[in-house]
Amino acid sequence: MEYAIETRHLTKTYGKNRGIRDVNLQIPPGEIFGFLGPNGAGKSTTLRTLTGLMKPTSGECLIQGIDPHRDPVAAMAQVGNLPTEFTLEDRSSGRALVDYFAALRGVRDTGFADEIANRIGADLDRPVRKLSRGNKQKIGIVLAMFHRPPVIILDEPTGGLDPLVQEQFLEILVDAKKAGQTVLFSSHVLSEVERIADRVGIIREGTLIAVEDPHALTARALRRVRVRYPEGNTPTQIKEIEQLAGVNHLSWQPPYLSFDYSGDANALIQALAAHPIAMIDIERPSLEEIFLGYYGNGGAA
Structure with missing residues (x-):
């Protein structure tokens, strides 16, 4: 060709x-x-x-x-x-x-x-x-x-x-x-x-x-996820989310649950949908964050 x-x-x-x-x-x-x-x-x-x-x-x-x-x-x-x-x-x-x-x-x-x-x-x-x-x-x-x-x-x-x-x-x-x-x-x-x-x-x-x-690229990209729960509600699925493949740096500061995510979007949505949430915010990654999510810090270049 x-x-x-x-x-x-x-x-x-x-x-x-x-x-x-x-x-x-x-x-x-x-x-x-x-x-x-x-x-x-x-x-x-x-x-x-x-x-x-x-x-x-x-x-x-x-x-x-x-x-x-x-x-x-x-x-x-x-x-x-x-x-x-x-x-x-x-x-x-x-x-x-x-x-x-x-x-x-x-x-x-x-x-x-x-x-x-x-x-x-x-x-x-x-x-x-x-x-x-x-x-x-x-x-x-x-x-x-x-x-x-x-x-x-x-x-x-x-x-x-x-x-x-x-x-x-x-x-x-x-x-x-x-x-x-x-x-x-x-x-x-x-x-x-x-x-x-x-x-x-x-x-x-x-x-x-x-x-x-390009869709495969963004699917593998690292995203910062921030979930706000209704006042007075403590999420019971923290352990479940923490165990999802691709979840890192999870923190719970009421009413917000925050973490980095580079896994399957459907798996994340299913885990979050099991409990009431007030808001979810997923930050679009920068190009540098895509590099980090795709190869890891200091990964193969």
Whole structure:
């Protein structure tokens, strides 16, 4: 099978500093792949190497079967790319930039640029120098996608976008998948990746530590659970809850029972439903908490 995006033992070091190490990814055509990790984990290094902006120390990467470092023109003809940091010609408008890149790519019909711009509220007619950071980001999104490339690579694409625009943008990515395009996008925001990604890759300290279905990822995540019981009621099932697989750090401070949980949600609900409760609050885990829940403190990386 020819993957839309593939890396083989991809490694990039900066002198004595490690960027990424032995990253192996296989992303088939038509998949949305979310690349998760905290800042500095190696997301941008991986994507810059994939798009030919950074030469790997060892290993290789392929876009539609083409090595972007051996044949950059052919590889980049397959890609729409939005790096986390990019520069636009200040004196130009977004529309002028679309026309410029359309000419370079041999694209005659730029109508899709207007469709994307309308959906995310991008102003293609104002000079770039008059746009805010968020509005420049919108122009970057249009430029990355207007030519309907087979492969779309986006590094932290929702940075600077307000929540409503983020929603519209994620819907555009889902539409791209329906059209058969492959999307690889990095983020440190679990919720947006969980919502649209078919699979998720987690990178930490330069090492790809997991490739998961996003629902499996959240199912294994550590959650902080807080249960409030009616006044004067002492829960009689504390022992039962404490013995559930995945319960840790349980404490009873009337009227609240609190604990960390990384087990099966149905088992927890059944245990709690056996007695009256006034309220239950389950905190959504941060990315770091997911790492801890998935691998344990100091676990395998």
